[in-house]
Amino acid sequence: MEKKNLKAWLYLLPALLFIGAFMVYPLIDVLIYSAEEGYNSASQSFFGYGGYNYSFVLHDPYFLQAVKNTFILVIITVPLSTGLALLISLGLSSIEKLRELYQTVFFLPYVTNTLAVGLVFMILFRKTDYSEGLVNLLVTSLGGQSVDFIEGPYAAKMFVLCFYTVWIVLPFKILILTSALASVDKTYYSAAKLDGTSRFRMFTRITLPMISPMIFYLVITGFIGAFKAYSDSVALFGTDLNAAGMNTIVGYVYDMLYGDSGGYPSYASAAALILFAIVMTITAVNLIVSRKTAVRRY
Amino acid sequence: MTSAYSGKKSGKSREALEKRTRVLSVIRKVFVYLMLTVWAVAVLFPFYWMILTSVKSYGEYAAEFVPKFFTPSPTFENYRSAFTAVPLARYFVNTLIFTLVTTALMLVVSLLAAFAFARLDFRGKDIVFPLFLSLMMIPSELMIITNFQTITNLELRNTFTGLILPSVTSVFYIYLLKENFEQVPDDLYRAARIDGSSDFGYLVRVLVPICRPTVVTVTILKIIECWNSYVWPRLITDDQNYFLVSNGIQEIRENGFGRENIPAMMAAVVVISVPLILLFLIFRRKIMAGVSRGGSKG
Numbered sequence: 182m183e184k185k186n187l188k189a190w191l192y193l194l195p196a197l198l199f200i201g202a203f204m205v206y207p208l209i210d211v212l213i214y215s216a217e218e219g220y221n222s223a224s225q226s227f228f229g230y231g232g233y234n235y236s237f238v239l240h241d242p243y244f245l246q247a248v249k250n251t252f253i254l255v256i257i258t259v260p261l262s263t264g265l266a267l268l269i270s271l272g273l274s275s276i277e278k279l280r281e282l283y284q285t286v287f288f289l290p291y292v293t294n295t296l297a298v299g300l301v302f303m304i305l306f307r308k309t310d311y312s313e314g315l316v317n318l319l320v321t322s323l324g325g326q327s328v329d330f331i332e333g334p335y336a337a338k339m340f341v342l343c344f345y346t347v348w349i350v351l352p353f354k355i356l357i358l359t360s361a362l363a364s365v366d367k368t369y370y371s372a373a374k375l376d377g378t379s380r381f382r383m384f385t386r387i388t389l390p391m392i393s394p395m396i397f398y399l400v401i402t403g404f405i406g407a408f409k410a411y412s413d414s415v416a417l418f419g420t421d422l423n424a425a426g427m428n429t430i431v432g433y434v435y436d437m438l439y440g441d442s443g444g445y446p447s448y449a450s451a452a453a454l455i456l457f458a459i460v461m462t463i464t465a466v467n468l469i470v471s472r473k474t475a476v477r478r479y
Numbered sequence: 480m481t482s483a484y485s486g487k488k489s490g491k492s493r494e495a496l497e498k499r500t501r502v503l504s505v506i507r508k509v510f511v512y513l514m515l516t517v518w519a520v521a522v523l524f525p526f527y528w529m530i531l532t533s534v535k536s537y538g539e540y541a542a543e544f545v546p547k548f549f550t551p552s553p554t555f556e557n558y559r560s561a562f563t564a565v566p567l568a569r570y571f572v573n574t575l576i577f578t579l580v581t582t583a584l585m586l587v588v589s590l591l592a593a594f595a596f597a598r599l600d601f602r603g604k605d606i607v608f609p610l611f612l613s614l615m616m617i618p619s620e621l622m623i624i625t626n627f628q629t630i631t632n633l634e635l636r637n638t639f640t641g642l643i644l645p646s647v648t649s650v651f652y653i654y655l656l657k658e659n660f661e662q663v664p665d666d667l668y669r670a671a672r673i674d675g676s677s678d679f680g681y682l683v684r685v686l687v688p689i690c691r692p693t694v695v696t697v698t699i700l701k702i703i704e705c706w707n708s709y710v711w712p713r714l715i716t717d718d719q720n721y722f723l724v725s726n727g728i729q730e731i732r733e734n735g736f737g738r739e740n741i742p743a744m745m746a747a748v749v750v751i752s753v754p755l756i757l758l759f760l761i762f763r764r765k766i767m768a769g770v771s772r773g774g775s776k777g
Contacts, residue, residue, distance in 0.1 A: 188678065189601035196592035196653060203645040204614055207625030214624065269518055272511040279512075285760075286519045288767060289526070292759040294707045296725040297748040300732055301525040304532070304741055311739070315528070315546050348521070356771050409618060412709050412725075420729060431620055438627055439714050449624050457621055 215450035227447075234451035243423050244452060247433040250414075253339060254346060254429070255407040262347045263399055266354035271388075273355070274362040284359065291352035299345065299416020306330035306341050306417075331417065338418070338427055345413050350406065354399050361395035362388070397471040404463050408456065411435070430456045529752075533557050533745035540742050557746035566719060567747055570727030577642055577712075577723055578705035584647045585701050586694070593656035594682045598668065614650045627714050637718040646711060652697045655772070659693040660686055696769030699762055706755055724751045 214220065215235070219228040238244050269287065273280060290298070308314045308329040317327035328334065330341045369387045378386070411431040414422055422428035423436065430452065436442050437449035532540065534553035561567050595601070596608055626645045635641030663686060671681045687694055709725035716722055722730060731747055759766055 185599050185678075186601045189595045189599040189604075192591045192595035192599065192678075193607070195588040196648070199588060199644075199648040200611075200614065200650070202629075203626055203648055204617075204622055204650075207622035207629075208617060210625040210628075211621050265518075269515065272515050275511055276508070276515070283515050283519060284767075285763060286522055288763075289522055289756070289759070291770065292703060292755045292766070294725060294728070294751055294755065296707075296709055296728050297751045298525055298529075300728060300744060300748055301529045304745075305525065305528060311541060312544055312546060318545060351518075353770065356767055360771050405618075409620060415709075415729070419733060434620060434624070435710065435714065438624055446624055446628055453620050453624060457618060460618065 211450045214447050215454050217447050220447040234447045238451045244433050247428040247430050251429045257343045258346045258407055259403040262350050266358050269355050270358035273359050287355050288352045290349055295412045296416045302345050303417050361392040365391045401467045408460050529745045529748050532742050533749050535742050557742045560743045561746040565731050570722050570724045574723045581643050581646045581705050582701045589653045592653045596657045597660035637716050637721045641715050659690045700769050
């Protein structure tokens, strides 16, 4: 290839302008914001630099509530959705009839509007003076006590949030695992069958090792995605998440930025950077674990 | 005698064994289909419920303390009020404009950049490209804070410009296109140059048609992303005239129709969900292939 400096940069120019203005500059700026103490949106002035914003955020009960909610959500939904997706993908790959139909149906939540379908979930789960709601009908028919999942006790609200999150993230995981399973060389299974290997052993000795890179990929992206949860919670509980006690870390960032409690970009930046640190740490741990497992296997 | 006897016995037991395996495999099949069907119902039920509720009259819905699974007298009244009582058509048109312009800009910018990275040699490429890739790992939450400030300071709130500009950049799509461009043999490029084609002509007339599947995939993924975007539009618009469907549905939930007119809300939800579901059903294979190559939710 001949050198074409000017021309190449011209081709890159639009992308560089967009990326520079809306990605690189903001990244530098967010660090500065997070260190500016007493920033005032109206006058755009501040007192000085320091760690106060971080300390404020870390002592804010709303932030701590958001961190707690986010961690619970992550710890429940990541293993649950990955496990369920594995189960469903294994089921899908073991059948032939109706497979396409099931695959299409399972993918539907991916293309739906989170906010719109969240409204349907809210109606299914809530309990008002006028109606018990459909889910409570199920709960009481199974002999349980009806409960308002939307404005009721914390555990009930967390349950709906987790359920909705799993519902939303499963399509992606099922898709990835189904194609991973399809790419496993069939001769391994034929050989194992000749040896009279049991199904369970085939699963743990062939299937699992072959698709484990994809499982790790899903776990890592799952952690990242779940830590950034926000819209699902808004869809179920409305925009005032602090009042509902169901805010997430990302929700806290946006609340600090805008809305009734907004106007504090410094606090928002500090909170966003704390989130980034958490996500990076978890991802690093995941990568180390996956590498260790891979080494042990070979 | 003994040998004949034992032969008979082993034949019988082999038959029994085969029968047992057959029964076991039928049981396993039944179990698999049962599991898949349970999840298919869990996926489809919210859609059924939103359509059902949207055709119930307000009076009928309000009178149901215990929700009913069918309606004897479906009505389209709610769809009329969805378009008359709230500016749903406006939300719709806004989203359409936003989606089309953002996707078109993204395509132009990404195609040019991908071409430069894939086909042109220039000084600084070794530095720019890795930096560029590393941007993929940074969560957008970090960038939104400054972008919000930038757009506010430029007084671009409640404008399409403010909505669209920061939504254009997609590092990942540039990467995807670049990878695809690189698979096209060099000979084609040389042949095109000999025929007197310019670089730009080669990109438009040769590269894009050859890489059409990837281009289409990227386009569809971006359309889905735009149609469902919620966070940025929420931060940047508070004038209903610029609301997108996600924000519109949140507005409808909190202020429209009167809080308890659920059937009208569901009609709006159906209207919002239909375009993407249609798009999905038409481009099902393309979308699923594209997502498995590197999409994720959010």
